Amino acid sequence: MPKRKKDLLPGTLEMMILQTLRRGALHGYAIAQDIQQTSQDVLQVEEGSLYPALQRLLREGWVVANWEVSARNRQVRTYKLTAAGRKQLEREIAGFERLLEGIGRVMRPVES
Amino acid sequence: MPKRKKDLLPGTLEMMILQTLRRGALHGYAIAQDIQQTSQDVLQVEEGSLYPALQRLLREGWVVANWEVSARNRQVRTYKLTAAGRKQLEREIAGFERLLEGIGRVMRPVES
DNA sequence: AATCTTCATAAAGATAATCTATGCATTCGG
DNA sequence: CCGAATGCATAGATTATCTTTATGAAGATT
Numbered sequence A, B: 001m002p003k004r005k006k007d008l009l010p011g012t013l014e015m016m017i018l019q020t021l022r023r024g025a026l027h028g029y030a031i032a033q034d035i036q037q038t039s040q041d042v043l044q045v046e047e048g049s050l051y052p053a054l055q056r057l058l059r060e061g062w063v064v065a066n067w068e069v070s071a072r073n074r075q076v077r078t079y080k081l082t083a084a085g086r087k088q089l090e091r092e093i094a095g096f097e098r099l100l101e102g103i104g105r106v107m108r109p110v111e112s
Numbered sequence C: 001a002a003t004c005t006t007c008a009t010a011a012a013g014a015t016a017a018t019c020t021a022t023g024c025a026t027t028c029g030g
Numbered sequence D: 001c002c003g004a005a006t007g008c009a010t011a012g013a014t015t016a017t018c019t020t021t022a023t024g025a026a027g028a029t030t
Helices: A013-022 A027-038 A047-060 A084-106 B013-022 B029-036 B047-059 B083-107
Strands: A063-069 A075-081 B063-069 B075-081
Touching: A013 A027, A013 A047, A013 A063, A013 B083, A027 A047, A027 A075, A027 B075, A027 B083, A047 A063, A047 A075, A063 B047, A075 B083, A084 B029, A084 B047, A084 B083, B013 B029, B013 B047, B013 B063, B029 B047, B029 B075, B029 B083, B047 B063, B047 B075, B063 B083, B075 B083
Parallel strands: none
Antiparallel strands: A063 A075, B063 B075
């Protein structure tokens, strides 16, 4: 049985989507591309993870979507960060850094 | 509907358990205490997360367990890191740091 | 014409976590 | 001495999130 691939650190995808949208509205596919590229190919966002995450963000009101026609003349659904989403992003960053500090203390060999 | 509590960053518990056991064998309860304390109360390991995680580590052979009698005169199941577990820990640390770097690149505003 | 890339959705399966419950033994406060 | 809290362990139901796989369709490339 082949090992499962691990593209993401669970629990960080929504935060990264919101952060990506801070720099401007994008459609789903472009979000995935952006994350992959800025992470220098370390992170890969599968479509089966991305679109459900976007649905959650929509449901919560962190983003809004509308259909547009892309430069390539295709129907694309564009997602835009809301003011509430921006607040949420800050909360998520704070929580994430808090957890990272906790993990750091556990993982780092004692430092005086 | 009250929000769910979030005690851990998913995907990091096994790594932290293994790391905790590097300093010596411990029973389950003590592992949870140790993680909570060294994290300075940032991380809290629920029993419902801890014991299943220990079962997985046993199954994979990263730890071995045996029943002992504690200083408080109680039956405790003590877990000890195996050589394979030590290797696994190194792999997990490497993978975790890799992901963190990827996330860092996505989250950090452009730095020249 | 075939295939690749772009873009989107959905459903099934896995994994890992939380929540809740149970149980028992010891220790501690009153 | 009795009840409560703590120490220690296990197990089941539920939820969240991610991967995998499938499907589809429009446009671009060959």
